[in-house]
């Protein structure tokens with residue numbers, strides 16, 4: 001068995017870079033799971049020069065279930081043991097797009113692709129290891145019901161899709177925490193807060209004003225990374241981390257009436273890749 005690695009999805013993004021750099025500086029071996037290898041390779045090279053740890057980069061497009069399955073096969077083929085899986089990658093798209101399976105893209109990347117990746121990698125996670133998901137304050141306005149997958153170009157709204165995906169991710173965290181306790185795997189979610197990254201750019205007339213008023217008072221990517229880093233170094237499970245503090249996932253989400261429905265529907269989509 002090779003040495004243990006921490007996998008960071010979206011490792012070349014704003015918060016992803018901060019997470020990856022912190023881990024590499026602490027001496028963790030890291031696999032940067034990135035959609036665009038050419039864009040993110042220079043960071044990988046820099047971290048290998050700067051840090052006394054091994055940093056690798058591997059291609060992963062969470063919108064493509066073929067790509068997710070290929071990534072997981074490569075991990076299995078190389079007999080890599082995973083210390084921690086940090087599911088950081090995410091999107092919030094201004095306009096409607098769909099994955100090859102016809103799932104709206106935000107839900108497809110943030111929830112469906114991330115769920116398939118996690119399912120395929122669980123057997124490679126060491127006992128005592130961690131899975132960390134990324135949630136967002138928008139989980140409070142998200143809806144999970146029988147319309148979850150019914151986003152169309154006509155009814156699409158970026159917050160509608162994004163908040164759905166983040167609530168679903170929070171329900172998944174609660175479910176997997178319970179399921180994987182017996183295997184000694186810690187499953188938690190990190191909430192980065194509101195962070196100064198491209199994601200909060202609204203492509204709207206008020207962006208320059210918001211940039212001047214809000215960007216100076218919201219978190220930096222390094223501050224936003226703290227929640228995922230603390231969750232990935234904890235001895236607890238089923239918690240939401242807000243920087244160093246954490247709390248139970250509320251029972252309304254642990255016992256969500258539509259969770260089983262969502263799980264069944266998601267499995268209907270991903271079964272060919274399992």
Ligand SMILES: NC(=O)c1ccc[n+]([C@@H]2O[C@H](COP(=O)([O-])OP(=O)(O)OC[C@H]3O[C@@H](n4cnc5c(N)ncnc54)[C@H](OP(=O)(O)O)[C@@H]3O)[C@@H](O)[C@H]2O)c1
Nearest residue numbers: 010012013014015035061062063088089090136194195197
């Ligand atoms: N910024 C905030 O205020 C905030 C608040 C709460 C939660 N979050 C969450 O924090 C996480 C990181 O966001 P961020 O603010 O750092 O945004 P970001 O800078 O846009 O980073 C997003 C990362 O996800 C990757 N990604 C997007 N689509 C992908 C796909 N199909 N396959 C694989 N990777 C993909 C991006 O890759 P590319 O670089 O190739 O596009 C990028 O590395 C996200 O889950 C986000 O929802 C952010």
